[in-house]
Amino acid sequence: xxxxxxxxxxxxxxxxxxxxxxxxxxxxxxxxxxxxxxxxxxxxxxxxxxxxxxxxxxxxxxxxxxxxxxxxxxxxxxxxxxxxxxxxxxxxxxxxxxxxxxxxxxxxxxxxxxxxxxxxxxxxxxxxxxxxxxxxxxxxxxxxxxxxxxxxxxxxxxxxxxxxxxx
Amino acid sequence: xxxxxxxxxxxxxxxxxxxxxxxxxxxxxxxxxxxxxxxxxxxxxxxxxxxxxxxxxxxxxxxxxxxxxxxxxxxxxxxxxxxxxxxxxxxxxxxxxxxxxxxxxxxxxxxxxxxxxxxxxxxxxxxxxxxxxxxxxxxxxxxxxxxxxxxxxxxxxxxxxxxxxxxxxxxxxxxxxxxxxxxxxxxxxxxxxxxxxxxxxxxxxxxxxxxxxxxxxxxxxxxxxxxxxxxxxxxxxxxxxxxxxxxxxxxxxxxxxxxxxxxxxxxxxxxxxxxxxxxxxxxxxxxxxxxxxxxxxxxxxxxxxxxxxxxxxxxxxxxxxxxxxxxxxxxxxxxxxxxxxxxxxxxxxxxxxxxxxxxxxxxxxxxxxxxxxxxxxxxxxxxxxxxxxxxxxxxxxxxxxxxxxxxxxxxxxxxxxxxxxxxxxxxxxxxxxxxxxxxxxxxxxxxxxxxxxxxxxxxxxxxxxxxxxxxxxxxxxxxxxxxxxxxxxxxxxxxxxxxxxxxxxxxxxxxxxxxxxxxxxxxxxxxxxxxxxxxxxxxxxxxxxxxxxxxxxxxxxxxxxxxxxxxxxxxxxxxxxxxxxxxxxxxxxxxxxxxxxxxxxxxxxxxxxxxxxxxxxxxxxxxxxxxxx
Numbered sequence: 001x002x003x004x005x006x007x008x009x010x011x012x013x014x015x016x017x018x019x020x021x022x023x024x025x026x027x028x029x030x031x032x033x034x035x036x037x038x039x040x041x042x043x044x045x046x047x048x049x050x051x052x053x054x055x056x057x058x059x060x061x062x063x064x065x066x067x068x069x070x071x072x073x074x075x076x077x078x079x080x081x082x083x084x085x086x087x088x089x090x091x092x093x094x095x096x097x098x099x100x101x102x103x104x105x106x107x108x109x110x111x112x113x114x115x116x117x118x119x120x121x122x123x124x125x126x127x128x129x130x131x132x133x134x135x136x137x138x139x140x141x142x143x144x145x146x147x148x149x150x151x152x153x154x155x156x157x158x159x160x161x162x163x164x165x166x167x
Numbered sequence: 168x169x170x171x172x173x174x175x176x177x178x179x180x181x182x183x184x185x186x187x188x189x190x191x192x193x194x195x196x197x198x199x200x201x202x203x204x205x206x207x208x209x210x211x212x213x214x215x216x217x218x219x220x221x222x223x224x225x226x227x228x229x230x231x232x233x234x235x236x237x238x239x240x241x242x243x244x245x246x247x248x249x250x251x252x253x254x255x256x257x258x259x260x261x262x263x264x265x266x267x268x269x270x271x272x273x274x275x276x277x278x279x280x281x282x283x284x285x286x287x288x289x290x291x292x293x294x295x296x297x298x299x300x301x302x303x304x305x306x307x308x309x310x311x312x313x314x315x316x317x318x319x320x321x322x323x324x325x326x327x328x329x330x331x332x333x334x335x336x337x338x339x340x341x342x343x344x345x346x347x348x349x350x351x352x353x354x355x356x357x358x359x360x361x362x363x364x365x366x367x368x369x370x371x372x373x374x375x376x377x378x379x380x381x382x383x384x385x386x387x388x389x390x391x392x393x394x395x396x397x398x399x400x401x402x403x404x405x406x407x408x409x410x411x412x413x414x415x416x417x418x419x420x421x422x423x424x425x426x427x428x429x430x431x432x433x434x435x436x437x438x439x440x441x442x443x444x445x446x447x448x449x450x451x452x453x454x455x456x457x458x459x460x461x462x463x464x465x466x467x468x469x470x471x472x473x474x475x476x477x478x479x480x481x482x483x484x485x486x487x488x489x490x491x492x493x494x495x496x497x498x499x500x501x502x503x504x505x506x507x508x509x510x511x512x513x514x515x516x517x518x519x520x521x522x523x524x525x526x527x528x529x530x531x532x533x534x535x536x537x538x539x540x541x542x543x544x545x546x547x548x549x550x551x552x553x554x555x556x557x558x559x560x561x562x563x564x565x566x567x568x569x570x571x572x573x574x575x576x577x578x579x580x581x582x583x584x585x586x587x588x589x590x591x592x593x594x595x596x597x598x599x600x601x602x603x604x605x606x607x608x609x610x611x612x613x614x615x616x617x618x619x620x621x622x623x624x625x626x627x628x629x630x631x632x633x634x635x636x637x638x639x640x641x642x643x644x645x646x647x648x649x650x651x652x653x654x655x656x657x658x659x660x661x662x663x664x665x666x667x668x669x670x671x672x673x674x675x676x677x678x679x680x681x682x683x684x685x686x687x688x689x690x691x692x693x694x695x696x697x698x699x700x701x702x703x704x705x706x707x708x709x710x711x712x713x714x715x716x717x718x719x720x721x722x723x724x725x726x727x728x729x730x731x732x733x734x735x736x737x738x739x740x741x742x743x744x745x746x747x748x749x750x751x752x753x754x755x756x757x758x759x760x761x762x763x764x765x766x767x768x769x770x771x772x773x774x775x776x777x778x779x780x781x782x783x784x785x786x787x788x789x790x791x792x793x794x795x796x
Contacts, residue, residue, distance in 0.1 A: 068264050099252045100225060129251035130258075159255065 028052060031134040032118070034087060036165030047087050051120060051134070057082050060117045064142040067153055068132070075119035075138045081112055095164040096137060096157045099129065105166075106155050114139050114147060118160070132158035183360045190353035197346040204339045208332065216325045218265040219275065222256045223321050226282075229253040230310050236296075237303050243296045250286075250293055257283040272324050282313050374425050382449020386510065389446045389454055393499070393507040402459035402499050403443070404466075406528075407513040408435070408473055409493040411451040427481050427488065434476045440469075454510060459498050470494045470528035493517045497531035515539060541587050549602055552582060553611070558595075559583050560616055561778040564787065565633060565748060565771040568762050573791055575631040575664065576623070577771055578616040579778055580608070596637070605640060610648045617656040617663075619781055623788060624662060630788075633693060633748075635666040641681040650688055664691040666715060693748060714740070718751020718772065725756050733764040740765070 032049040057078035065072040092108040119138040120127055127133025136158040141147045232249040235241045241249075259265050260279055269275050289309065292302045389405075396403045410431055413424065428447065435445045435453055444456040457469065473494060480487035495516030497509040509531075516531040518539060552558065558580050565575040582590035590598075599605040613634055620632040653663060665685065686692060693713035724733060740747055747765055752758055752772035761768055776787055 068259075100221060100256075102221075129248065130255045132255070159252070 031120075032161065032163065034083075034089070034163045034165065036089070036091070037167050049083075051126075054078050054083070054118060054120060057086065060115070062117075062140045062143070064138070064140050066138070066141055066156065068158070072142065073123050074121075075117065075136070076121035076124075077117040077119040077135070077138070080108070080116050080118055080137065083118060084108070089165050091165050091167050093166040095166060096155070096160060097162040097164065098157050099159040099161050102157065104154055104157055111139070111152070111155060114144050114152075116155075129159060135160040179363060183356055183363065186352065186356040187360070190349055190356050193349035194346070194353055197342060197349050201339065201342040201346050204335060204342055208335045208339060216321065216328050218260060218268060219272065219317070219321045219324060222260060222279065223317050225253040225256050226310070226313065226317060230307065230314070233303065233307055233310070237307075243293075246296070247293060250290075254286060254290075257286065272320065275320060275324075278313075278316055278320060282317070285309055285313070378425070379449055381447060385446040385454075386448045389444055389448070389456060390507060390510060392444055392456060393509060397499060397507055400501065402501060403509075404457055404459040404496055404498045405509045405513045406442075406455040406457070406469060406473065407448075407495045407497075407510070407517060408453040408455065408477075409451060409495075409517055410453070410477070410490045412492070413451065413488070413490045423483065427483075427490075430481050431477060431490070434479055435473070438472050438476055440472065448510070452514070454513070466496050466528045466530055469496070493529070495529040495531065545582075545584065545587065545590065545598060546602060548584075549598060549604065552584075553604060553608060556611065556615075557582065557584075558608070558612065559780065560612065560619065561780055562616075562619075562784045563771050563778045564776050564784075564791075565769045566775055568749075568758065568768045568770045569766055571775070573630060573788065574769055575633050576620065576784070577633040577666070578612070578635070580612045606642075606645055606648075609636060609640070609645070610652065613649065614652050617652055620662075621656055623785070626788065626792065628662075631662050631664055631691075633664045633666050635668060635695065637668045638678060638682070638696075641678050643681070646681045646684060649685070649690070653690070664693050664713065666693045666695050668695045713746050713748055713769075716747060716749045718753075721749050721751050721757055721761075721772070722753070724760055725754070730760065730764070733760060737764045 028050050030048040031051055032054070033046060034049065035044065035046040037044055054077065059076055060079055061074060061076045063072050063074045092112075094106050094108050095103055096106060097103045116137055116139045119136045120134060122131065122133075122136070127136060137156055137160055139147050139152060139156060141152075146152075229249050229252075232241055232246055236243070236246045257279065260269050261276070261283065269279070289306050292299045292306060393403065393405070410428070413427060428451070432445065432447055432453065435442075435455065438455075440457075442455040442457045444454070446454045446456075448454045455469075455473070473492065477490055477492050480489050482488075495513045497512035497516060499507065499509055512531040512535075515535055516529040559582070561579050561581060562576040563579070564573045565577055566573050579592045580595065581592055582595050584590055595608070596605065599608045616632060616634060620630075624630055649665075667682065682692065691713070693715050695715040695717075723729060746767060746769070748769040748771070749761055749765070750771055752761065752770045752774045754774060757772075758770065758774060761770060779787055
């Protein structure tokens, strides 16, 4: 009985640790890659970000409607401006690439004032690939009426996996 | 007929106007259609085909990843990652932003629903990997079953939409073509209109130039014929027919006027008695040269013939036009043998200001030159005379018919000219009006007469001043100036009377209000003019309390029926409680009649005193007061 209790607790401990390791692995898997050229003729750079990296940045939360949901949802994530600033990216011409290789070019200086976020949470739940995740570039549409124009809708790329910084 | 050409031009204008209107309407219509089609093409993208293509692509990628997994090229996590991406396309298509577009594709929803069911069915098998590796070939088979349908659907939809877009682009091109054509039409119409206007302008300029050249050469030719006749000692007369009144027709433009002049020239050559020459001498004047005659009424007969011929109407655009000519005539001077002046003389005969006898022919006489010269000189010197106050004020006493006591002085102005002598009030007023100086003359005269009157009033406070003014001249500025002059001399009240001459039956509303304004300010009004107008004004009780009987009317009272007329008139006046002032009383007989029927009337005229200058008037008044004393 004593051995049974001993092996039982050990097994549970191992299982818990495994679960934690999985969770750790989930937070530590790369969900966004930022790449681009350094200053001319100085080679390329590539920054791989995990959710944990993004969580270290100040988080923003807002509730807004958008063309892909029936009612307003609450989104949470760091400001795209903060992410770029943290990695010293000054160029404003960005190519955003989704998991299905859909890509859009965006001039960040024209949208910076709307404070878009890299949303990883939708209504309090971590977004998965199946529901527009792991990252969705989200604009506070309800706060700025001009964001209802189609051009801004096209910037709201979901399943975002890569940002290519063009010089 | 020549004027048909003008009609044709008229149609040109209408044609261009219609072309402009239609082009403009067409342009607006085609621009609207073009914009609509353009918008439709840009809104109608290949979106539904694009959504299917994305699904097709993810389907292909998943099958490839599955095959790689079979060959151990990717691990389970990578396979599941690809599976999740594939899975995430379905909610977007079946219940997301692409659903509406997908529903436009026949059969797409059923196929994709089946596909999603199959994808959901294989999920436990994928989760169970690698234990369920044995199922991978089956999964591959199930997934590949959908490859052909999805490929066919994508191709079909893509081609359908491409074809539709091609159609729209073709339509857009057609509409663009129409748009361009209407633009070109509009530009062409505007260009044609401008060309036509330029052509008309050039033609008008040419016609005007041609008119003056023709006039000059015709004049020279005519003078040559006249010189030939003079050398042969044949008496002749020349009529100048002025048709400038045709310019009053506002609808006529220059080419049409020239056609009308041609029409008049044709008519003048077809007189009952043919003239020797008919020439156009420019400035809308024709000259007719004939043999002269000493018969009385000869001129009138010719004038009648000319008028009759010119009464033939000129027909244009459904309307008849006629012209009333002015006709002047001059006879040859038998003594003169060279340089005949008759043409200039005939022209001169119609140049003075129109008289009442508009219809008669104006015959040249030597006094005419003097008259024209006098008129020109006076007009030239008028402004200087006005500035230097060369006008003389004269007064005629107005007395009571019963006591013959002076009650008022009637003012009048005349111009004492060094060369031409006295220019009387009527002529002076007409001249001032034609020169636009009537108001200045009137105010200047009023101020001078008020000053004179103030001196005389010190001797007799009852003595009033009567000052004449044409009613139609009344305006705001004149009323104000009259009021200011009266106030500065403190002449408001019964000591001043304005003699208002009425010549029109209907007075403008503004003039009526000015009269009322003057009356309410204490100015007494004497109504002058034709009797029926005066009575009408007085009976309407807005013009005055005095009626002035003209000298002509007073002169007619001593003729047959005069007494009956006076009796009726006195009854009328007493009914209206109105006083009367009789002008131009020239005899004791007239005075007696007026005393009998109009005992309270004021009278003036040569029977009492003519118009007198300032000094003579003072003497007159002095004598009158001595008599009273």
